Amino acid sequence: MNTKVKIKISVDILMTITLFVLMCFQYTGNNNHEVAGAAMLILFLVHNILNRNWYKNLFRGKYTAPRMLQTIVDISMLIVMLLQMISGISMSGYVFTFIPFGLRASTARTIHMLCAYAGFLFMSFHIGLHYGMIMTMFKKMLRFQTENKYRIICLRSVAAGIAVYGIYALIKRDFINYITMQIQFAFFDYEEPVIFFVLDYFAIMGTMVFIAYYLQRWLISKNKEVKKRDAGVEH
Template sequence: MILTGKTKVKLVVDLVMTVLLLCQMAYMMIGEAAHEWIGTSMFVLFILHHVLNGKWHRNLIKGRYSGLRIAQTVVGVLMLAAMIGLMLSGIMMSRYVFSFLSIEGSISFARTLHMLASYWGFLLMSIHLGLHWSMILGMARKMRGEKKTSRAGIFLLRLAAAAISAYGIFAFVKHDLASYLFLKTEFVFFDMSQPLLLFLSEYAAMMGLFVCLAYYGEKLLRRLGQRK
């Protein structure tokens, strides 16, 4: 499969955003300055992502909306709202990148908004990735010159998905993400004795869990749409 220049840029942008997202979740471990610079870079890449996928915006009011398309659109809009909330609250609290703006506002409100948008953004971006995972797998298969994945390959992929999802469930409970998603607490706990790589692996597993759930949800919605 020959990838066009635009497609290659899209893949690189999405890959870098995914890596940066994981780093952002470890903000207490990487430091505030790095967190702000990475967050700003991620927002720029997010804008670039939407520019590169401008066709999605132009087609929002065109065509029929199936269950799958509704799900993809809702996730996309909510993800955009989360990113805007992240950037606005981040600017209000900035002590490094945007400190020169001297924006006055409720730091308490900004902190709450930032935490809420951070964890929902993480969840939504993972779901967004999962809803497009079939396309990603298809591209990977064609790049390898395969028409279809072998039975052994399917078994290994499902085994890996099950293992990652199980680890993701463990990490979700361990880090108590539900408390942050639903504002049961306004302060995020970090175990500073935990190695950074272990922390990142646990968040990567949680991302894998949500990707897996969204991937199979996408397959279900596609099948339901085909029956109509």
């Protein structure tokens, strides 16, 4: 594993951890939330610089169904992240007070809340699209030389269990209502132990990773079938 790959992985891990910290507003408080937001902004910029080839190749090559899915998700996530950061900076009363964006407080708050929940789902889905590569990397690190069917069954069962619970947590945490703006203000339970909050959000992320990974696999298999069919017609 070369240095650039190690840096990419480190940045992605830090972004994921920071994402959870940002969602834990009721436990961190406003000032710490802004500091975490500033950290996410820096990590986001570094992530995009490290992956600048994605922008260079955006209009190159053929767009298969798997690539279209990944591109749509990535562009959507980029837009949501930018809106979230602009609205966050606009509302800042601690870190970014020197940057006037001029958004009305109510508008900025609505955008920020909407993008926070949508961004969590998009980033989780984005991780799922790279889940196969992540697992391959961990297999090499842990030196799993051969496939073990019992280990595979066990891991898939755990993943399915997390995904199912994640659907319940998605509803419980009102994600859909926040994203569709049926709820205009964030409501926090300051008495809830942080571990329960984090586990619910981890399960929601697991659900999105699960959906993204298997949807991508299905699209890849369909794309292979189309290629085989086209090759057969040519012959």
